[in-house]
Amino acid sequence: MRRFHHQKRRGTLAAVAVTGLLALGTLSACSSSGGKEAEEQQSQAAAGGAAAGPRLKIAMITHSGAGDTFWDIVQKGARAAAAKDNVEFLYSADPEGGKQAQLVQAAIDQKVDGIIVTLAKPDALRDVVARAVRAKIPVVTINSGAEESAEFGALVHFGQDETIAGRAAGEQLNKVGAKKAICVIHEQGNVGLEARCAGAQKTFAGQMENLNVQGTNMPQVKSSVTAKLQADKSVDGVLALNADVALTTVDAAKDAGSGAKIATFDMNKQLIAALKDGRIQFAIDQQPYLQGYEAVDELWLYKRNGNILGGGQPVSTGPAIVDKNTAASIEQFADAGTR
Amino acid sequence: MAQIIDVDGDAAGAAAEGPSGGGAGGADERVAARSPLRQALGRPELGALIGAIALFVFFSLTADAFLRTSSFATVLYSSSTFGIMAVAVALLMIGGEFDLSAGVMVTSASLVAALVSYQLTLNLWVGVAISLVVTLGIGFLNGLLYVKTGLPSFIITLGTFFMLRGLNLGVTKATTGDVATNSVADMDGFEQAKTVFAAQPEIFGVNIYITVFWWLAFIVVATWLLLRTRVGNWIFAVGGAASSARAVGVPVTRTKIGLFMGVAFAAWFSGMHLLFAFPSVQSGEGVGNEFGYIICAVIGGCLLTGGYGSAIGAAIGAFIYGMANKGIVYAGWNPDWFYFFLGVLLLIATIVNLVVRRRAETAT
Known part of the structure; x- marks a missing residue:
């Protein structure tokens, strides 16, 4: 059985490595400022379709396994807020704490404007969240980690206790x-x-x-x-x-x-x-849509206006009884x- | 393994040599008549049978609810969902190969049927048929990749395992915008198909899932195939020693591809049960079940090296798995320790199996 797991892990590691390389490739190939993309973004913003200001890039990294309805709804909420706030939304997930931490690191390396992360395995993510905070990237936690969120230096936590x-x-x-x-x-x-x-x-x-x-x-x-x-x-x-x-x-x-x-x-x-x-x-x-939506919106508010919801306390998205x-x-x- | 002898002396000898070397002791021993008792002891499924009886007695004594007929029906249902796959996986393992994609292939099969029928608003039977073609295609691909590349089936099917996992989610999300399929319970053909794949006829006052009877059918067909046909001899031969088998004219390529397709067929069948018993399918399901199938086959006496095993053994293995799985619930043991207990019971069953077989092989 150990061999099975080993093989699987190697498979996944290879996949992560490839994704990482691809991400690097995109980074070095594209200019991070100016150019056609910036022009388009400005004209888009000027047109007033979405919220004003330069386009932000926000990454969400969760502990979801593949094909989970719940996380699908979280993403839908996040994407809705992203569309409204003129945000480029990046999503990645891995149920293993260590690999989730690597994905957060990848987001830091991409110099995103904000990170949304779930702290299902808080100890595995402690260091990498600290690195994000040191890199002056605002972090919002969602779903799990209400207790650790503030301690790790996150702005606010959205979730259901x-x-x-x-x-x-x-x-x-x-x-x-x-x-x-x-x-x-x-x-x-x-x-x-x-x-x-x-x-x-x-x-x-x-x-x-x-x-x-x-x-x-x-x-x-x-x-x-x-x-x-x-x-x-x-x-x-x-x-x-x-x-x-x-x-x-x-x-x-x-x-x-x-x-x-x-x-x-x-x-x-x-x-x-x-x-x-x-x-x-x-x-x-527990209204997963809210967790995704509010997290993206909070990062936008923080970047645009320095706002923090909840006054340092976790913000509850549930329980809503149906x-x-x-x-x-x-x-x-x-x-x-x-x- | 007397059944091997009618194909060809060389292939039989090569196959019989496999695990213990005991069978190849000398020409005299091979032709000597064996007592019926020793023949029985030499059967691959005997150890599993003793393990199953032991476990049955054990739970009968420790869990009050275990002996009720309705409880037994539940245990049989649980066993049958693993058992149908385990029988096909056992044939593949006797043929010397693994299929790690078997667990997610079940989900793929039900997703194909659900998506095709729902998206094109077709009668569900059309989806069922298309799913059969697609799933057999996946099995064929597994087999073809194996024989063309010569890579271990472990690696090939690990690749298809990941691919199917990705496809299950990717295709479902792309077509429905959701990670589960829409419910097909109100579509044409559902009730009919449900009768075939997921009915619960009442027998002696107990509702028994039809999968139990299909499971028996799978066992009978697989056992007949293994013990009474030329194909069965080929399966033992390609698993015991593929190159010797090829040398004496056994169609190794066709046999191996056929075995992978056999697993695919069982996966299709299990997938149809999944769809008609639980009308909306979660695309992420099935991961990890491939180990369950392999475990059932191994408890039932299949060797990881191929060339030895039986379909009945795998079925008994599935029964042990089902009994252990549900017996722990009936006995009301601390749920936190569930997997620990399950592991211990499975290990004991396998050890009993091993001891019995060693005794049988060394006794003279």
Whole structure:
């Protein structure tokens, strides 16, 4: 098995190296000031389509794996703000802390005007964020790292405190009348997911235990949840931590002949229908679109006007609770893939 | 491995030599009649079977809910989703090759069917058919690259693994603007296709997923192919010693490409189950499952070096994997230790397998 991993890592490293070389190539080949590009940018700005001022270049580096709906929405928000603020938006991501740090370094090397970074693995990013701050590049953190953000020298943090969101979920579960619940963790060892379950456990009046499932394999998610509900018939509540797992849980409960009430974190378009017809009780939305949008906008504000949102405190983008009554009002946005 | 003998003396000898060297002891030993018991002990799947029984007894004693029929149906479902792939992967491994792209290929297959049908508003069966052609094409490409370059299949399929991962996401994002496909549950042909790939018929009062029966069909066909046909002899021969096999006229190239396409076919089938059981497909799914398939095949007695193994063994391996996977949940063990327990159980099952086989080989 070690060989497998080794090979994979080498493959990815090679890919990173190639990307790095390409980035270098673009840098040395293009002029960073003047020329046709600057002229176009000026005329664009003068035309007044987007916000005034020279075009900024902002890089976002997250810990997302490939093909994650959540990060797709974050990017959509960021791109919307970038279009409005006349910002060139660069996105890169790697779930491994060390590699994410290399990507941040690449952004510093490109002399971007601002960096947006997630601190899912704060220790791996401490040094590189400090380097960005030393290079006088403003840094905004999003999603994870509320505690470390200010300490590392970031301007502001946008995100949802997972423990607070978890507590909200626990309270909501009490309201729907659950007495014994399971919290389905689809990525074992993920700090944010553990915090959600821990938070829910604190406010949930009944008994709650965790269940680990392999989130990249839906048949396994389904059969594990079914197994848990079969093993313990007294379970009357399930808290899923993402929308896909929640929808699979609905099927699993049906298979197990369980009437457990199902609730979830996060949002997608299929979830809206399930919320409307009551298959899922409520969803705790952390509004990923806001995290992307606000981060880009904050860097623009800072560069243009020295503004800092939140007064040194993390700015919350959630928890926003969506249930049967409110689902219809955000349906069109979920359909467009921005909620 | 008596089944090898009817193709050709040389190929059989070369193949039988593979793992232990025990089979090549001398001409006298080879022609000597073996007792039925020793023959049974020499089967590659026996160790796995003992491991499976041990694990079954273990969970029956430790988990109250494990013995209920509905629980057993869940365990079988979990096993079948791995087992269908494991059977095809086992044939490939007996043929001496790996396919690291098998896990994401399942996702690719379901994405192709979903995207083609949805984007062109076609009947889902058209998407299913196109997906079959595309997926078999990927398997063919894996095989072709292997035989043309002579590089280890490990490297070739690692390359296609990354390519498919990228394509799954890139193509889905480019066509839907999202990282998951749109739900196809309301399209023509969905209910029909669901009956074929993801129905849950009620048997003795328990809903059993149809994949369990398809899994059995896969096992029967693969076992028949391995033990009763010329192709089966070729598979053992190319895995045991490809050059000797070629020298005695076994079509090595065709056999190897065919084996990769066999995995692709199973991936297509699993992909269709994924699509019709979970109507919208996440493009990032499937990564890591390739190890699961290989693990099932190895528990079931396949050697990493090829030339030895069985389809039934791989199926039992998948059953062990499924039992361990769900048994831990039924037993209610601390979820933080889940993967640790899973690893321990799998290791024990494999060691039992190894010990049994060594005993069988050394006993005289």
